[in-house]
Amino acid sequence: MAEAPGLAIPYLTVGSALDAIAFYREAFGAQETFKMMAEDGRRVLYARLVIGTGIVMLSDDFPEFGSGAIAPVPGARACVSIALTLARAANVDATFARALAAGAVGEMMPADMFWGDRFAALSDPFGHRWMLSAPQG
Known part of the structure; x- marks a missing residue:
């Protein structure tokens, strides 16, 4: 029997990691647990955030390296979604409102699903x- 895999953790590439960290802190209550700046002193080479009981890693885009992920274009359709599971239904509404106030764009208003x-x-x-x-209720 094969050994079970470890935890799947999203690694986000962004256009401005310092701004993203500030947004995730404000919108989702993220806590920064580690950050390493690039040699240029402006970009984040690697950062680790805790959101609830999950981890998100992120960095700035480094096109000069010629490999790895590129930052998505804001306003374009995303090819991946990050699911944030909350404890109570009311938290969905509150987190959605907090994220919009921090600069997010709503795609689907909070609603009870089938x-x-x-x-x-x-x-x-x-x-x-x-x-x-x-969960509802």
């Missing part, structure tokens, strides 16, 4: 799509 969750979707200012969900 599968039993309160659900909403938004795009952050850096081109990443977030889905918020919690």
